Amino acid sequence: MKDNALLGPAEIRELAERAGIRPTKTLGQNFVIDPNTIRRIIATAGVEPGETVLEVGPGLGSLTLGLLDAAERVVAVEIDPPLAHQLPETVERFRPEAGGRLDVVLSDALRVTELPAAPDALVANLPYNVAVPVLIHLLETFPSIRHGLVMVQDEVADRLAAGPGSKVYGVPSVKASWFAEVRKAGVIGTNVFWPAPKIRSGLVAFTRREKPLAEVDRGTLFRVVDAAFAQRRKTLRSALAGWAGSGAAAEEVLTRAGVDPSLRGERLGVEEFARIAAAADAPGPEADAPDADPAP
Known part of the structure; x- marks a missing residue:
């Protein structure tokens, strides 16, 4: 990834004020304000220079800028119109050379079925309240996604990565493992977000299985x-x-x-x-x- 400047607390708050954005619990909005966390996410995700990356809930663009530094193209799906409209302006301001490599899709990630480019990877800070159904929907709908990393509520990360016999093993564990090999890739503290959530986040890395486990519906x-x-x-x-x-x-x-x-x-x-x-x-x-x- 290129060593370009990433958004910090001052830039995030300034962008939010310009757009009239007040983070809402309804949309699960907690914006990353720590550049080192962004670098960690992208490095752990293993994003390659020629890849198209799907990002869900780009928010104010913290992760988007880092992904544009690492990947060939970013397709960002955002449900909140003010945020979707501001994202290209943010990229134009902080990465003017990368504006042509960003596509913004104003849509609910649970319902999106078409994208302007087939994604190779999924890297996203998923809203806590819909993280599992969004992940399953995207893996099902876009078979071109070969690998990725999602940040979710820490206990959800444990469930997604759990194996048989674990106390937290359940429906999310099995459904995710049908599509991919899943592992927990780290824990993120609360102080890297604005506003700070009450609970930690977990990183979940996955690699899609090359072949289905069985010929079954x-x-x-x-x-x-x-x-x-x-x-x-x-x-x-x-x-x-x-x-x-x-x-x-x-x-x-x-x-x-x-x-x-x-x-x-x-x-x-x-x-x-x-x-x-x-x-x-x-x-x-x-x-x-x-x-x-x-x-x-």
Whole structure:
């Protein structure tokens, strides 16, 4: 990354005042005011010079400027019109040579389905209240995203990176791991933000899997995962009864998948959930039985 100046506390507050911006909890707005944190995020994300990076919630442009220094192009998705309108002006002011390499999309990241360029990476300070659904939506919608780093609430970072058997392992862990190999990449304190949040943030790094873990319908897989963790203290036979139609039907699917019906969902990795989904979509034993001989 080029050693250009990044935004500090004075610049962030001045930009906010010019745009009439007051950070809101509704939009999860906490702006990074520490240049070293920006450098750390980009270095940990492994952004390459030729890449197009997708940024969600660019805010006042702290991370955007750093990404423009490191990448070929930045596509920034911003839901707040005043912030979306000001971002190109901020780039023109602080990185005049990079203005042509920035695209700003005024949209809700949970609903965006098209971008002006296919992103290679996702690097973002995600709003705490929608971090997981935004991450899953973007990984599903833009298969060109090969790697990335997101900053989320610290406990959410732990959940996303958790493995089977962990107390915080659950739906976000399994769904994220379906798309990518996920790891926690660090913790960020509260004092690098304005306004300062009450809780720490965590960095989550991911690398997309080159091939799906199994030839299975993702919708079926996710429904199995949702059902398994809706009542996480129950055995899989009981937890999946509503999804399968009955406890007996759930046990049959689990047996076909080679999964012990007495286990709980928190013990299964994404591979086992994929086997359950595949077994559910496969025809049952009765479908393979030969037709009875016609009556004489």
